Amino acid sequence: MKNRNNAWVGTADKNNDPKFNELATEEFVGLPIAETLSSETGIDTSSNRRDFLKYLGFGLGAATIAAGCETPLRRAIPYVEKPDAIVPGVATYYATSFVNGGDYASILVKTREGRPIKIEGNSLSSVSQGGTGARGQAMVLSLYDSERLKNAGKVADGAVTEMSWAELDREIGGKLSAGSQIRIVTHTVLSPTTKRVFQEFKNRYPNTEIVTYDPISSSALLEANESCFGLGVVPNYRFDNAQVILSFGADFMGTWISPEEYSIQYMKNRRIKDVKNPKMSRHIQVESGMSLTGSNADNRVRIRPSEMGGAIALLLNELGGGVSAPKINDKATAAIKKLALELQANIGKCLVVCGTNNVAHQVLVNKINDVLGSYGNTIKFDAPSYQRQGRDKNIRDLVRDMNAGSVDAVFVWNANPAYDIPDADKFKTGLAKVGTTVSFSTNMDETTALCGYVAPNHHNLESWGDAEPKKGHYSIIQPTISPLFNTRQAEETLLKWSGNNASYYDYLQSSWQSDMMAQQSSFLSFQAFWDNAVHDGVFEVASSNPAVVFNGNVSGAASQIKKPSTGLEVAFYETVNIGSGQYANNPWLQEMPDPIMRTVWGNYLSVPVEWDESSSQFIGKNNTGTKLVYGVADIVDLSVGNFKEPFTTIQQFGQDANTVSVGLGFGREVVGKAGQNVGKNVFPCLKIDENGNTQYYSEGSISEIIGKNREFGCVQYHHTFGVTGEHEGEEVKLDEVALSSLITDGYQGSLTDRTILFNSNLDGVDGLVKDIAKMKKVADHRNDATLYPYKEYQEEFYSQGHHWAIHVDMNACYGCGACTVACMAENNVPVVGNREVARHHEMTWLRIDRYFYGDAENPNTVYMPMMCQHCDNAPCENVCPVNATNHSSEGLNQMTYNRCVGTRYCANNCPYKVRRFNWLDYTSADLFGGNQNAINGEDPAYYTDNLVRMVLNPDVTVRSRGVIEKCSFCVQRIQQGKLTAKAEGRKLTDRDVTSACASACPTGAITFGDTNNKKGDLGQAIESPLVYRVFEEIGVQSSVFYQAKVINKKEGLDA
Amino acid sequence: MVYKSLIPRILFILSLMLVTISVQAEVSASSGKTLFKNNCASCHNKNMKDDLTGPALGGVQERWEGREELLYSWIRNSQAVIASGDEYAVNLYNKWNKALMNPFTNLTDDEVGSLLLYINNMYSAGCAEPPCEDAVPGGPAIAAEQTNNTPLYLTLMVILGILAVVLARIVSNLNHMVQTKEGNAPAQRATLVDMLTSKGMIAFVLFALVIFGGYTTVNNAINLNRMQGYAPDQPIKFSHATHAGLQQIDCQYCHDGARRSKHSVIPAANTCMNCHKAIKKGSQYGTAEITKIYASVGYDPATDKMIENYEDMDIDAIKKVYTDWIESNYRKDNSIEEGTALPKDGVEEVAAQWDGIVSSLTTDVKDHVSGPIPWVRIHNLPDHVYFNHAQHVTVGKQECQTCHGPVEEMELLYQYSPLSMGWCINCHRQTEVQFSGNEYYESYEMYHNQIKDGKREKVTVEEIGGLECQKCHY
Secondary structure, rough: OOOOOOOOOOHHHHHHOOHHHHHHOOOOOOOOOOHHHHHHHHOOOOHHHHHHHHHHHHHHHHHHHHHHHHOOOOOOOOOOOOOOOOOOOOOOEEEEEEOOOOEEEEEEEEEEEEEEEEEOOOOOOOOOOOOOOOHHHHHHHHOOOOOOOOOEEEOOOOOEEEEEEEHHHHHHHOOOOOOEEEEEEEEEOOHHHHHHHEEEEEEEEOOEEEEEEOOOHHHHHHHHHHHOOOOOOOEOOOOHHEEEEEOOHHHHHOOOOHHHHHHHHHHHHOOOOOOOOOOOOOOEEEEOOOOOHHHOOEEEOOHHHHHHHHHHHHHHOOOOOOOOOOOOOOOHHHHHHHHHHHHHOOOOEEEEEEEEOOOOHHHHHHHHHOOOOOOOOOOEEEEEEOOOOOHHHHHHHHHHHHHHHOOOOEEEEEEEEEHOOOHHHHHHHHHHHOOOOEEOOOOOOOHHHHOOEEEEOOOOOOEEEEEEEEEEEEEEEOOOOOOOOOOOOOHHHHHHHHOOOHHHHHHHHHHHHHOOHHOOOOOOHHHHHHHHHHHOOOEEOOOOOOOOOOOOOOOHHHOOOOOOOOEEEEEEEOOOEEOOOOOOOOOOHOOOOOOOOOOOOOEEEEEEEEEEEOOOOEEEOOOOOOOOOOOOEEEEEEEOEEEOEEEEEEEOOOOOEEEEEEEEEOOOOOOOOOOOOOOOOOOOOOOOOOOOOOOOOOEEEEEEEEEEEEOOEOOOOOOOOEEEEEEEEEEEEHHHHHOOOOOOOOOOOOOOOOOOOOOHHHHHHHHHHHHHHHHHHHHHHOOOOOOOOOOHHHHHOOOOOOOOOEEEEEOOOOOOHHHHHHHHOOOOOOOOOHHHHHOOOOOOOOOEEEEEEEEOOOEEEEEEOOOOOOOOOOOHHHHOOOEEEOOOOOEEEEOOOOOOOOOHHHHHHOOOOEEEEOOOOOOOOOOOOHHHHHHOOEEEEEEEOOOOOHHHHOOOOOOOOOOOEOOOOOOOHHHHHHHHHHHHOOOOOEEEEEEEHHHHHHOEEEEEOOOOOOOHHHHOOOOOEEEEEHHHHHOOOOOOOEEEEOOOOOOOOOO | OOOHHHHHHHHHHHHHHHHHHHHHHOOHHHHHHHHHHHHHHHOOOOOOOOOOOOEEEHHHHHHOOOOOOHHHHHHHHHHHHHOOHHHHHHHHHHOOOOOOOOOOOOOOOHHHHHHHHHHHHHHHHOOOOOOOOOOOOOOOHHHHOOOOOOHHHHHHHHHEEEEHHHHHHHHHHHHHHHHHHHHHOOOOOOOOOHHHOHHHHHHHHHHHHOOOOOOHHHHHHOOOOOOOOOOOOOOOOOHHHHHHHHHOOHHHOOOOOOOOOOOOOOOOHHHHHHOOOOOOOOOEEEEEHHHHHHHHHEEEEOOOOOOOHHHHHOOOHHHHHHHHHHHHHHHHHOOOOOOOOOHHHHHHHHHHHHHHHHHHHEEEOOOOOOOOOOOEEOOOOOOOOOOOOOHHHHHOOOOHHHOOHHHHHHHOOOOOOOOOOHHHHHHHHHOOOOOOHHHHHHHOOOHHHHHOOOOOOOOOOHHHOOOOHHHHOO
């Protein structure tokens, strides 16, 4: 069958590494625990009969004592005065906004008994359109961070000496004078009212300047648009209007400006709606390392970062630009020449974006878009995005001024320049020369530790505020919980210092009354308008699309394009989860595997992979080309200028051969327990170009292998199925071996000559449909031979009431990981930390398997969300000795924790490898708390912190050590939805029940529903001929339906 | 034909019994109990021995001896008797501060008789219908249902034991005789002691002990932490009998979560205040208990106003507000003029009530009397159990009493049901789903068709998956 089983996950399986194959046959990695323990800590782990009797005696005694204790007195504390909005046990949702610098999503916050526990998307917003990324999903955890700053105070040596707010106001007031040179340093500010507050402060202190910068900067884009169109903004990109999308290094689905918005638009033209007449847009990515966006592209052109300018200029020339262009590598040249033809054939339907921070690049790309007729069609200026406003020049000027001693006071608003700029060292020396320094940070960070005072802001979920992510798209921030600590809204603090004693809530209202009220006509009274805005969370007004004329200096820009370098280049990129480091202290995001590398808790060095003829292996190469970098978790030194740090390598398919990549945002030194010293800080490696803009690549070199990472937190090869193996010199599928040598070798677990992936190119959809139909026929034939009376069950149980299922459209899934985090939040999935992940103990119920296929050196990617498949003939159920896992009449594979005795037979027997075992007490839910952490000298488990536990979903059991857990299809949501329908005496609809993963997915790749509701979304979706079930032929009758991946690849556009 | 002659006699006895029963139905302690509860219990103590708002009723017939008729009319309309100038009646009226007793003119002679019978029984024996069983707190309703078979088993065991010994003796005698006959008689017969200490016997006893011990251990282990009958003292002596029984307040007036939430919700103190703004003295405890609500929310009953900044108020200031209130009520009740010194009893009473307020409203984690009332939770489910009141109350249309028992009769609330899994499961097996009229259940087409075809009468919770693990555990 076409394209079946030619996919791979990494070098080890591609190379048929025998070690890996051995590992893959084991369900639970056989780490020599006893030996490790005894060698590391000197504990004697062997035991004899006497020990056994001792433990037995102790166990019995302890159990007796515990059982004999009196039942503790439990209190039931009611409210004194019950708020109308709260009914204990019933969730209340509030519309608010997730805003952090330029990151934005309009959200609904689920609160229980007054505490926020879950984030959902707000579909009323036309910007985020009901989507939330992983970062938005995880924001609720940062609220319950016990390391947040709790009081105003004086900072000395990184420690806060508490002071009252009144004292702080007095002291700061005494230090500022009307002529003070004050700088407010901030990342992008989306809030119009905050800007108004800044203005008010400026009125009082006229020498105040707002220094806006972004650590992952789009400064060049803003400057280019200013010079070309006179509008220094990010335009309103419309990926939904484009048929050909070309991205020069812009990771617009992962991190670039407004990734969820762009992904939603992008996916509108990427889903196969009509199989007979399939249509799709085409996406070409030009980049060096494999980005999330690049992994979703149809064609990828690999270049080194310094070739980017040459590539852009070349394309412009091919489109008739006539500019001078430095030569780039031959493969890329050929691809770009073909690409130009492709673009020319789609004038008016092309969109070219560029992610570099180089003004010349951006000007040329603007020209290309102009030539291709993109303006007005795929790029509009009607609702420009305000999500990147930072100009790198501002922060450069500030650093210069501070060092010159001409700044009297620096207020750090929502920024961390002592960490997240290339010249952080200069910033630090400069900051020491400033008389008054105040940080408004919610947490202690590198910059706050150097400030004189701290005036901690409320958390996003405790604040009032507003945001304007795009022009005319206003969004409300309302508090969902009373402030947990003695913090004060930063705007209110600033207003106080400007002599305005209004509360920020009043100020915000008056700001909306004067500015936003006038823009609408639906409401006559302000109160009604305001109530509606707070209720909806958003208020949107249309604005006109100004006609723009391209007026850029193309030849000037082209002349600035530099010749590519020849040595090894290091590309630095923003990661999907940690951003520029502002999310480093969020364990959910740290433990969310990177979509491409599938690593957790750190930044890793992606090294290119090449086919080596002599050894018939895929190898990684270092820059000298002589020493091989081969194997999993090798450590090498990365040198960039004076910077030299060891990094663990990842063999990265699709990485340009002359480059390595490494993520930004790690290696935070002052951040809190979770993020401290996780990974390495590579901001100092970044270079600044002649325009003052930060460049996200450098020349560098990597050393020979200097060691091996023994705690390699990469889930790439965990819970693997679908591997091939070598047996007696021939490549065989492991389960064939299992069949032939069942008695002697006893392979288990890994199935490969099985249905896992189906994919095709757009022109091969017909064949794909046939392939799937053929597979189904074979599978049905096999499955008919079952001894189980499946048909009977179906008639009697599954066709009655509900039968739950999930449909995953792998064309719409782009691997962002929002579902993973949403699942952790919804289902109290514990955070286990890097050491445990390295031991294959990650607990995530939903993993996103990432497969490469096609050309080995420049492959395409499929993302496959893999959760419990709720098989109606579940192999796990039959082997449980205590019936702790069994089937419900609604098709749910039920896991009953209180019955589980931890034999793990079920996990062993699960073909999909989706069951997780609680090896340790990750949540302190045990009667007798875990003691391993103390023995191993580790921090206590993350969820032992009482404040953090506030985030737990009270409807879901917190599992204790020794039980298996797995995806429940969000049974608590199912039950809640059913109850709502029952209580209202009506039929259940699609809207009543959805799983956390489905509701978090920005692009709607996951659909949850009832197969018995044939007219529902799910019932319709699973009718597509592209739908199949993983391992359909083994007769487990799973309930998760996958829709095959189709791409729109064009030959010759790869390089 | 002995039987024939017996039949008329039996019939005669039966009819006699019937007559007795029907006569008893007219004057009975049980109807007296109902009458007392409905009419008298708000002022007179149920134990008949202690005074409440009204005097203790125990021995009332002796006090009115020879004047039965006057007692009856006194009960129906005391004011009329006082007006008639009866010396005892007038003295009694004056002794009780001229507190009025409600007239109950509609009571019949039989009803008054029942009342008096009940009062007498309660006074002399401690229960409505003697002989009284030992009242087990929390368990009477259940205890009544279970008959005690232990004596029967014991008797059986003794008989079987004797039988075993006799049989063993017979066997040993027969053995001895056979041996004697065969000529190889042993020196002596096995004695009883020999038999009891024989290997077989010891093995049997050990075996029996292990079985019995294991059985008991398992049973007790299963019952660990099940708290049927749990009736802890509450910070406020809140009487469901008074509120739900006597006053007929709907359960869901206070427990307003039951219809829409998983929790039934312990009502907030402001729910209490809806009524207790007006009702400032309780029928049983006067100011002692209701003042606790005021002290919790910061309400000054003397001025009928909420106290400003109550949370920050000094404890002495709070004490003054509420002791003044208690004292003024004490003065009113005992006709002590303002300005005169409070007698020792009064001082003690006020102090005791204040101490009660402080100890009830403070716990080891809350040292200020302001704030929520720390009720003691009675119904505790393990953390891995999900229970939803709305599902049972709104959708399943279950009465509260099905699980919580006769709450309206409970002075002190106790856990009526075992709340064990077996108990839940049993109910789910038997209870019919409210199929009709709820469109939601239309997705169960098969059952609907079966009902239509007459093949099925009802659908139980079990049949729509009510016994599945993840209906309650997730």
